[in-house]
Amino acid sequence: MQAIVKAARAPGLSVKTVPKPVAGPGEVLIAVRHAGVCGTDVHIADWNPWAQGRLRPPIVVGHEFAGEIESVGDGVTGLRAGHLVAFAEYIVMPATNVLTLDGGNIPTEVGAIMDPMGNAFHTVLTAEIPGSFVFIVGCGPIGCFAVGIARAAGASKVIASDVNPKRLALAAKMGAHVTINAAKDDVVKTVLAETGGEGADVVCEMSGVPSALHQAFAAVRLGGRVQLLGIPDGDVPVDFANEIIFKGITVYGVIGRKMYQTWHQMRRFLTSGQFDPRPVITHKFPLAKIDEALAAIRSGDAGKVILEIV
Amino acid sequence: MQAIVKAARAPGLSVKTVPKPVAGPGEVLIAVRHAGVCGTDVHIADWNPWAQGRLRPPIVVGHEFAGEIESVGDGVTGLRAGHLVAFAEYIVMPATNVLTLDGGNIPTEVGAIMDPMGNAFHTVLTAEIPGSFVFIVGCGPIGCFAVGIARAAGASKVIASDVNPKRLALAAKMGAHVTINAAKDDVVKTVLAETGGEGADVVCEMSGVPSALHQAFAAVRLGGRVQLLGIPDGDVPVDFANEIIFKGITVYGVIGRKMYQTWHQMRRFLTSGQFDPRPVITHKFPLAKIDEALAAIRSGDAGKVILEIV
């Protein structure tokens, strides 16, 4: 079978023929249909210091998959060939790590991106959203998912900021009432103007950019809530008195998700049709075009990039 | 000026000319534009025992008003003639009891029904709605408002029951995904079927009918939440073991509303356009047609009935 392989301790990825794995006891073999490509894959391709410290080539690359079960190993119950499933790690994996896609109600192209969507769901739904003014800082794929989730969960107004007009257009497509180009416009002033001078009830910081972090603290209302998902490099100086304490705000560090509860919420939002993540998928490539997929991400203009195996 | 008057201790209401009041210190005089008619007004017209025990005719009848400030008394600041306002009690009232309608963003026909809408908002939004399966028991005006609020607040599925097909049609218009005719269909079985066998996450009981109360307890999922707004007459036998304790549910008695917070949420939902209560207003009459307004309510087919003063 074809696989994307990190063959050596050097930049680059290649598409190679590798042996098809077999499902051992308690495992399932999945024929992948769609796979998400994310920033981590770019790091692996580029062979950056993080990748150099963690990986030992040759390895097959990829996570964020969905596909069809081709066979099941001994002792697997409740799953059988033909089931559509989503998962997070390998092509052969323990049956207990597999999520079924509700009898086909959730397509595999959506199943393949449930991992990053889960981060967006957890970030948004651990705040009180109905009737709230929500400000999403950073419109990468997870930020754009967050825009749509906030809309579907009853936000009265969703404001989104980014420096890239293409990403802002994607946020608007996902339902943002207001988009702010942080490269040109005064972000905090705009948020205050759009919220009657009070600031946003909930701010979701998805960028990890220090200047955006400060905008998050400045744009949240007194007593509001800032959800932090974006991860800054290194230290960021914080004026605790004026940015946090005197504002009486709550700051929540979002790590991962509440496994069961987040998947449960996600399925509800997806199967009801109240949230559709597909506009965020801006690029689909066949497996062989992994280099083009990586280039799309590197351009900074892409939403979610996925590979299709047909 | 014209007013609806309860002239004597006997059934009936009449439209009479009465002196126009004057705003004293700290008061405002409001030219009413729209007024809601509700079950209480029917009781007053019918001169039922409740009315006989509380009222001393002759009196001017009505509450649930919205209109335009015509003049303000001494010492009133922040309000002036021309402002659109909503209120709950009298035609001349303390300035502090008056709610402005956001510079005209909320029309007076909506302002006139903010009181019963407030009950619906408090009932729905004191539960966790985004991604939930919500079951509304009873589709009178407040139940129909609740359907729309649950949709706007991100419910994944809204199910509504009533014995009256016209009211069910209204609930469907307000966004119910599923309506159940409790006179014909098996309510609990249908709710279970529509919720994958688990039951509803949140049930709002708006009818006060004993059989419907039992359906509420039977249709909520293990660990779910039942909000009680409908008021039963007399005692209802409850099987605490099986209806409440073994199900591990939370039951909340909804009395009135959290004044400030509920009005604040209501304004957000109304001015954002995410919730529009107007389909629930099925009848509008001029003041003089108060008898027709009462007849519409008595028919059991009406949504919200309001009077227009033009």
Next chain:
Amino acid sequence: MQAIVKAARAPGLSVKTVPKPVAGPGEVLIAVRHAGVCGTDVHIADWNPWAQGRLRPPIVVGHEFAGEIESVGDGVTGLRAGHLVAFAEYIVMPATNVLTLDGGNIPTEVGAIMDPMGNAFHTVLTAEIPGSFVFIVGCGPIGCFAVGIARAAGASKVIASDVNPKRLALAAKMGAHVTINAAKDDVVKTVLAETGGEGADVVCEMSGVPSALHQAFAAVRLGGRVQLLGIPDGDVPVDFANEIIFKGITVYGVIGRKMYQTWHQMRRFLTSGQFDPRPVITHKFPLAKIDEALAAIRSGDAGKVILEIV
């Protein structure tokens, strides 16, 4: 080994010699040191309709145990002979169901009653206790545990009611500031007097007696919380308007416990010494005296009754 046995489909229990079990793969064999006796055991002894419908003698009787691990089966890791553990079901049980008693910090006589204590912890700690006025209705063993837990969790005043003076004395020993003899005194009037006329913030109903249920609803303050653990037989007529809705209260049906969280809290309260359940243990008997243990429970005067295996 000696065991308490239900030998036949008739009233009575007997102490017999039975074969000592062996720990299979993934199991542990526990030498029981202390075992709680509870109302269920009385039902089994009496051979009441519930017992007749569920049990097929001959069986070994008992649950609520603590003891020392004597041997472990294949594949058991993290547990070994000599560990003190508490558990809920059988003498040989899956290693995963076993709770270790913190290196001996929790004695086995306490370990044996962690199951009913867990119900008390869950009932009390799912309400907001610090600074609250808490009213415990019913002072059986679980009610008396609840008194001590409420004190340890920072209640400002704990009031307890029962019809039995010995049980009230036990509640006082566990820290109740006020005890009310429901057979003689006006329960609701006393609670109101002790709470400045407002009623209790939190009421825990542990008796299942219909009159006590009504006292719970009457004694809770407006907007307060009623936790229901006691299970009434049959239907109880409820005046929803005046007992629940107009009071704006929350009613919570307590079934079981949040497994992990409740055990975790319980260990904290026990190992810190802030809560000591031992005064509730009024009777200890050797295994052979099971009939005396049952008689103590039937008398209605006992707190918790346990068996000691020495």
Next chain:
Amino acid sequence: MQAIVKAARAPGLSVKTVPKPVAGPGEVLIAVRHAGVCGTDVHIADWNPWAQGRLRPPIVVGHEFAGEIESVGDGVTGLRAGHLVAFAEYIVMPATNVLTLDGGNIPTEVGAIMDPMGNAFHTVLTAEIPGSFVFIVGCGPIGCFAVGIARAAGASKVIASDVNPKRLALAAKMGAHVTINAAKDDVVKTVLAETGGEGADVVCEMSGVPSALHQAFAAVRLGGRVQLLGIPDGDVPVDFANEIIFKGITVYGVIGRKMYQTWHQMRRFLTSGQFDPRPVITHKFPLAKIDEALAAIRSGDAGKVILEIV
């Protein structure tokens, strides 16, 4: 009457005879019995830049008072001469700002410190305390109050740190199970050792010292809560990834208090006797000894310092 006066725009305070004020309409005149002295008063005495920017001498100095009502102005109802009250601002003040001391159940020396105690109550009780491991960073008067409140609210273990052994002794007197001398010992290591390696469930940062802030983030457990009351000067570099996001913690900026709710809780804790703040009062001086009072605060060894007017 005698008063402490800031006479000129220069360092120093003086005790002078000033005219006794008169209660106007809606006001009450209070004979002060006890007054707290706090860091703000030191700033005023020292005439630091903050004081220079805000104050226009000559002024009477002081806040944090309690005393007896001497007379009431026209239109004051519900208060009369002889009532003991606590308040936050002036010697003649609006009747609506005055809190009565529960018919004398709360002494005026305690009434005089209800303002800083309120900060401690709000900081501690906006976290979940029963059964928690609580770490108080900084043992000034508010930190020492927090220790006692956490104990009274059911914490399983209270750990306190400071660089001053006298303050640590005070924290121990208020109920800290463990005290850590941050000048000598490894704070984070000790907290981890005292919490089974997991870290504290709740950390209250009361010092505003940057190194202590980092200890707060390092000592809180995964998913725990950090309450920030201490106010750092200037910016503090924060490693958001490792100190907040990857730990999944909640950070809450404590500004002031929930006025009604905090006073209500405070009264409950004080009148029940479950919390006694008096050990924190280390120094009492007559009004004339204001300089000694300020010196006691400047020494860094004092708990709460109050003035007595007899």
